[in-house]
Amino acid sequence: MNRYVLSVYVENKYGVLTRVASLFMRRGFNIDSLTVGETENPEYSRITITLRGDDYTCEQIINQLKKLHNVKKVKLLAEGNKVERELMLIKVRNTPENRNDIMAAAEIFRAKIIDYSTEYMCVEVTGEPSKINAFIDVLQPLGIVEMCRTGAVALERGSSILVK
């Protein structure tokens, strides 16, 4: 199983996200995450999709996405030629026993404590998805109450641009 990151440039029109999402359901493709947001041009949005699978599945997904009328460009972002970030908010139990561990972990992961109450702490962390996973592993034994991940966003490195 490989991990793939796709960047999809779409028209900002009625139902686009539904079309993209329903395509995955209809064709039986599994995705890890999907994020969407406006681009430098308000008429277009950029969807970042991460998925696990083989080259065959990835090729099928790209080809099917290209057929959607509102999809203007699809690109597989090559490993090693992209910058990728994800943001997570994670709420953990705040007890005298684990308080220092949480703060130490946050420091090491360059995370921020953005909410603090007598019972709970909420920590914000940004980074590559693998770093987010590592942070979850560290906090797991300390009592995670709830968490929320944005899914990955990514751009190509250097002068590579999706839509000129």
Added chain:
Amino acid sequence: MQPNNQRKLTGARILIETLIEQGVSDVFGYPGGQVVDIYDELFKARRRIRHILTAHEQGAAHAADGYARVSGKVGTVIATSGPGATNLVTGIATAMLDSVPMVIITGNVPTRLIGRDSFQEINITGITFSITKHNYFVTDVNELADTVREAFQIAKSGRPGPVLIDIPKDVQTAKAYYSAAPEIQAIRQDPADDQQIEKAAEMIGNAQRPLLYIGGGAAATDLGEELISFAEKTDSFITSSFMGLSAIPSECERFLGMEGMHGRYASTKATVEADLIIGIGVRFSDRATGNTKRYAKNAKIIQLDTDLSEINKNVIVDLGLVGDLKNTFRLLADHVSPAVHTAWHERVSELKREGRMIFDKINESSRSSVSPRTFFDVINDLKQPETVIATDVGQHQMWTAQYIKFEQPRRFVSSGGLGTMGYGMGAAIGASAATGKQTILITGDGSFGMNLNELATAVTYRTPLVIVLMNNSVLGMVRQWQTLFFGGRYSATKLDRKTDFVKLAQAFGAKAERISSAEEFRAALSRALKQNGPYLIDVPIDKDELVLPMIPAGGSLEDLITTDERKTQQ
């Protein structure tokens, strides 16, 4: 856009004007509360555009589909919101699976009532996401005309398909400026690049046993004669998928017939023995390939298609040529060198001989007093080259695929991909509306029962339509599976109805008769073909008749069933 010499028109009027401007001369449909404004404009424009009222929206959708398949134009259908729109769904899906260009117009409740579960409100764009090439929900009357134009462009560009436009009632009554535009052209697609074409030509040059495998794309792009010249030049033979039938004349020397589950023996066998398969506008559907792991295992595969997503989807190919199908094929035809493959020629002749023997044996083992093939021989004798043959879905459909001699392209109208029982009546009415000539609908008592209400439409419009009802009182195709694979447990396939189809057709105002011999059938069909208006012929078929040869689902040629092994039925 605000030309000062122009008045504003209502959305309903703009819609009709845009349809006319886009070359629509016939539209099928059924009125209702949320399209009453559109129907008012249709009434006013009745001398410029013909509306055909069906008995049910499903019939209208199939009619638009049949019309499109025969004429090559975009089929158009109108229905109201809610149940009107949902009744179209099977028709839209049928068109999607067979890549038929259609524009579907639905009305919806006024914008202010959207999302409130209002009377007859349904989210038809949501429902049809996965069965349309694209769809629109129009919220601004100023965008209506361009939306309709774009819909026509999408429907006919590249791989054709259905496009739906949902128009709320307040958009139909709101006003905007309109100026006519020329008929929009399909988006031009480049042919595959030269390097790939050269590579394909080289592979063809190296092949000893080349085989062209043609599909719906080859039929829809009217490649006919060019396919045959290509086969002659490269000394290859041609097989087809179900959807590729009628792309070239069935009697063509180079043609081995349909391949797959109920395909011709020679065709299926040649696929196994070929060393190169050149797929042309064909998607290697499971019904044609059987088990893809064992499909064409001795062959390299080249695939030409307009749709990138078809390459490597169902079978992994050695070379995919993506681009405008017609031009890609023509470039390839220019690049290939003439060849002679004597051994392959001899082998194919042998396969054809064996295939004919198998077919004769199947015919002899028929359980009916008159074998199904006999009826098809009569139809072949009496039909004109341009007669459209439409079918429903089931045994009669596969017999049609096996036995009908197609002579001209766009003369076979049948639901291949979705396999829609009940498709035939609407589609045949649409086909006749397109040609103004006789259509022969071959159907079964199961399929016919699903949409026989359209008899009323055919009678009203005096549709020249002969309905050959192959009546075995069972759901024959499912029964065949139960016979072969389910120990003869005939669950829910004995219709055992008391319907008198002759009286039924007469009650609708159609002519009808029942026959019991080949001679009677010949006489009845001759009479029927001279009629102006629908004519039903009730043809008895034994309930245990099998469609053979057969490769079971997911099987391969080794599993081929050619004879009916059962003892005489008790």
